[in-house]
Amino acid sequence: MPAWALAMVATIAACIVFLVAFCCIRMLIRKMKGTSHRGRRNSFSARTPSPAGGSGPSPGGFGDSVQCHLCLGKVGRKKWENGLHRRKCAEKNRGVLERLPIPYDVCCARCGALLRQWPRRGPPFRCGGGRGCPAAMGGRPLAVDNNGANRFACFECGYDLCRACVQKRVRRRSEAAVARGAQAAAQGRKRTTRDPDLLQVREPSLRRLKLEYSDVR
Numbered sequence: 001m002p003a004w005a006l007a008m009v010a011t012i013a014a015c016i017v018f019l020v021a022f023c024c025i026r027m028l029i030r031k032m033k034g035t036s037h038r039g040r041r042n043s044f045s046a047r048t049p050s051p052a053g054g055s056g057p058s059p060g061g062f063g064d065s066v067q068c069h070l071c072l073g074k075v076g077r078k079k080w081e082n083g084l085h086r087r088k089c090a091e092k093n094r095g096v097l098e099r100l101p102i103p104y105d106v107c108c109a110r111c112g113a114l115l116r117q118w119p120r121r122g123p124p125f126r127c128g129g130g131r132g133c134p135a136a137m138g139g140r141p142l143a144v145d146n147n148g149a150n151r152f153a154c155f156e157c158g159y160d161l162c163r164a165c166v167q168k169r170v171r172r173r174s175e176a177a178v179a180r181g182a183q184a185a186a187q188g189r190k191r192t193t194r195d196p197d198l199l200q201v202r203e204p205s206l207r208r209l210k211l212e213y214s215d216v217r
Contacts, residue, residue: 067122068122069123097155100118102114110159116153126142
């Protein structure tokens with residue numbers, strides 16, 4: 001066999017070996033990625049709450065569905081996000097919602113309704129307090145376990161605040177009220193000392209009393 005034929009055969013063989021090795025490495029990489037994805041899904045499922053509660057993201061995830069924290073049923077994610085299920089569930093369980101306490105005068109940022117303290121029921125939740133919330137990292141809310149005293153919710157809007165954010169709003173409102181009262185009092189004192197009409201109010205009254213006393217005598 002000529003030398004050039006041997007060289008061509010060797011080149012073809014080397015190309016075949018390279019292609020086989022490349023395909024094997026690619027299949028191995030895909031297999032490793034699939035294993036890591038399955039591991040993440042399994043770890044997520046382990047954190048997913050059962051209808052009786054537990055730990056996990058808020059609301060509880062079941063793949064393409066979530067867990068309602070009022071009826072504790074599985075709801076399609078689309079129906080949950082567009083509010084369709086919450087409206088129907090709130091209407092069906094209106095009596096349950098109306099019996100929930102309203103311990104603070106803090107309103108929902110979306111509809112203005114007062115927030116109700118949520119019982120120890122349903123999956124963890126995410127606070128809507130923003131960057132100032134202690135349960136946020138880098139401006140993104142973290143899942144908070146509901147202990148029956150730290151979740152204040154507007155169910156129909158899907159709006160939640162943690163206890164720390166509620167108390168912060170109450171303190172802010174109280175401080176603003178005190179500041180407005182002090183400002184009004186200062187303006188009242190300022191007007192009393194500077195307005196000549198207010199300073200002369202007592203003088204006609206005293207003159208009238210003197211005239212009436214002289215008439216009696």
